[in-house]
Amino acid sequence: MNAPILLQASGIVKRFGGFVALEGVDLDIRPGERLGLIGPNGSGKSTLVNCIAGALLADEGSIIFDNEDVTRFAPHARARRGIARSFQIPRPLTSMTVAQNLHVPLRYARRPPLSAAELADAANEILRSVGLLHKSAHPARGLTQVELRKLELARAIAMQPRLLVADEALAGLSGSEIEEILALLLGLKEHGVAVLMIEHIMHAMMKFSERIVVLMAGRKIADGDPRQVVQMSAVVKAYLGE
Amino acid sequence: MNSSRFFYLAATGMFLLAALAPFVYSGEYFYFAAYSVLQLILMATAWNLLGGFTGYVNFGASAFFATGTYTSIVMVKLMAAPLLACMLAAAAAAALLGAMVGYLTLRLRGVYFSIATLALSVVLFTLVINWEFVGGARGAYVIMVDALPPGYATPIQLLCAVLALQALAGVALARAVQRSPLGSGLAAIRDDEVASEALGVPTLKMKIIVTSLSGGLMGLAGSTFPHFLNYVEPTAAFSLTLSINSIAVPLIGGMHSWLGPVVGGLLLGSLLQYTTVALSPDWNLIIVGAALLVCVTVAPQGILGAVEVLLRRKRNRS
Numbered sequence: 001m002n003a004p005i006l007l008q009a010s011g012i013v014k015r016f017g018g019f020v021a022l023e024g025v026d027l028d029i030r031p032g033e034r035l036g037l038i039g040p041n042g043s044g045k046s047t048l049v050n051c052i053a054g055a056l057l058a059d060e061g062s063i064i065f066d067n068e069d070v071t072r073f074a075p076h077a078r079a080r081r082g083i084a085r086s087f088q089i090p091r092p093l094t095s096m097t098v099a100q101n102l103h104v105p106l107r108y109a110r111r112p113p114l115s116a117a118e119l120a121d122a123a124n125e126i127l128r129s130v131g132l133l134h135k136s137a138h139p140a141r142g143l144t145q146v147e148l149r150k151l152e153l154a155r156a157i158a159m160q161p162r163l164l165v166a167d168e169a170l171a172g173l174s175g176s177e178i179e180e181i182l183a184l185l186l187g188l189k190e191h192g193v194a195v196l197m198i199e200h201i202m203h204a205m206m207k208f209s210e211r212i213v214v215l216m217a218g219r220k221i222a223d224g225d226p227r228q229v230v231q232m233s234a235v236v237k238a239y240l241g242e
Numbered sequence: 243m244n245s246s247r248f249f250y251l252a253a254t255g256m257f258l259l260a261a262l263a264p265f266v267y268s269g270e271y272f273y274f275a276a277y278s279v280l281q282l283i284l285m286a287t288a289w290n291l292l293g294g295f296t297g298y299v300n301f302g303a304s305a306f307f308a309t310g311t312y313t314s315i316v317m318v319k320l321m322a323a324p325l326l327a328c329m330l331a332a333a334a335a336a337a338l339l340g341a342m343v344g345y346l347t348l349r350l351r352g353v354y355f356s357i358a359t360l361a362l363s364v365v366l367f368t369l370v371i372n373w374e375f376v377g378g379a380r381g382a383y384v385i386m387v388d389a390l391p392p393g394y395a396t397p398i399q400l401l402c403a404v405l406a407l408q409a410l411a412g413v414a415l416a417r418a419v420q421r422s423p424l425g426s427g428l429a430a431i432r433d434d435e436v437a438s439e440a441l442g443v444p445t446l447k448m449k450i451i452v453t454s455l456s457g458g459l460m461g462l463a464g465s466t467f468p469h470f471l472n473y474v475e476p477t478a479a480f481s482l483t484l485s486i487n488s489i490a491v492p493l494i495g496g497m498h499s500w501l502g503p504v505v506g507g508l509l510l511g512s513l514l515q516y517t518t519v520a521l522s523p524d525w526n527l528i529i530v531g532a533a534l535l536v537c538v539t540v541a542p543q544g545i546l547g548a549v550e551v552l553l554r555r556k557r558n559r560s
Contacts, residue, residue: 087436096433108423
């Protein structure tokens with residue numbers, strides 16, 4: 001367990017007015033690790049993820065990514081350093097085609113910059129790997145829910161991230177679709193990408209996660225092996241009550 | 243022939259047409275009308291950089307135009323500056339104002355941004371009517387100091403050629419932006435700013451670049467206005483009609499391409515000039531309103547969008 005640490009968030013505090021959403025949360029992620037983040041609604045999962053990806057700035061605490069302090073960085077600066085995210089509700093760029101949706105991260109998040117030919121090749125390659133190649137020239141606004149989820153992941157993969165933050169990537173999908181997206185996420189391991197996933201679908205979470213962290217009312221109440229974590233009394237209590 | 247070479251050849255041809263016209267035709271009204279149409283095209287092109295490409299609706303186009311106009315007036319009053327110096331200073335001042343407005347986008351989006359730009363124009367208007375040096379509410383007289391080149395009979399003819407050059411430069415800039423990586427970043431911001439930022443697009447930097455470019459072009463459009471009229475009063479420089487027309491033209495022509503404001507500006511500008519003469523200037527706002535209504539119902543993507551749809555249908559049929 002002494003592998004180097006990719007992301008180290010320490011003492012993260014986030015307040016919205018008088019409401020404390022995160023009360024000093026610590027979170028470490030190792031390279032290539034698959035970490036599940038669970039907790040009841042309102043426990044601060046999305047807030048934590050937004051603090052890590054940069055959409056929100058933490059009020060206190062620090063975030064070290066790959067030995068660099070990114071606590072105050074704008075989201076695009078974190079994206080370029082290797083933190084990709086997918087959104088809870090897919091956010092396609094609707095005036096563009098599916099391929100053009102990939103061109104944006106390929107053009108802006110990849111360093112060194114790609115040539116026009118490399119860019120087109122890379123986009124096709126990624127679309128093939130997620131099974132969207134046949135939709136490449138289609139407008140992104142016409143995609144189905146599962147295709148939108150795939151596009152979200154494809155755009156994240158296009159950034160060649162070292163950490164992917166997936167906020168409910170499986171929400172609203174049917175059984176077979178969940179398996180499909182889960183297979184894509186599991187495939188990222190081959191590329192050495194660490195994944196931090198928020199999810200409510202527990203069977204998918206148990207299959208996916210190497211480690212699970214549980215948040216409850218802005219505090220971390222458990223962190224460890226998935227099978228042990230789900231049997232801890234504090235976790236059961238958080239979900240089911242006394 | 244590739245499209246860029248064609249574009250620059252056509253642009254050079256159009257500029258030569260405007261520059262050489264005084265040698266063959268000297269009717270004053272023609273140059274007056276051409277100036278107005280070109281000014282509209284330049285304003286609409288500048289507005290569209292921010293409104294059409296980036297999705298931020300600027301309701302205060304006249305604030306940038308007037309910044310250019312009044313910078314020109316200051317330059318003439320201070321040092322009897324030649325036209326070129328006025329133009330450069332005006333563009334620089336309005337670009338600076340644009341950069342400041344760019345910072346506003348950090349906090350203000352959507353309709354709040356539009357209201358802020360409208361307020362900006364009111365604030366600047368109030369400043370100007372209380373600024374004695376530039377004539378306050380009474381207005382200012384400006385006489386062009388430059389000598390007319392041989393072959394030109396009046397300043398209006400020269401200013402028309404200058405505005406043709408400005409408008410072509412503005413259109414060339416808009417076209418270059420649209421085809422550059424900046425253009426795809428702006429389109430991403432227009433579609434979803436939060437998602438773009440997460441995909442690595444430096445949204446704030448890009449917005450400041452584009453508000454500066456847009457503001458600078460509007461300032462350029464305003465820079466020759468005092469020389470054109472010889473007398474400028476604040477209500478003419480801060481005209482709400484100008485702000486509205488700058489929005490109406492891209493809406494009518496099409497907002498997603500540099501060509502939209504050109505097509506819309508030629509059509510609406512010529513129509514407005516025609517009605518001014520044939521009916522009365524009072525008809526202008528009614529015409530703009532009617533054109534907008536027709537456009538919004540029949541061709542919501544503007545004329546270019548409607549043409550695109552027709553072409554696609556034709557292609558699918560064959």
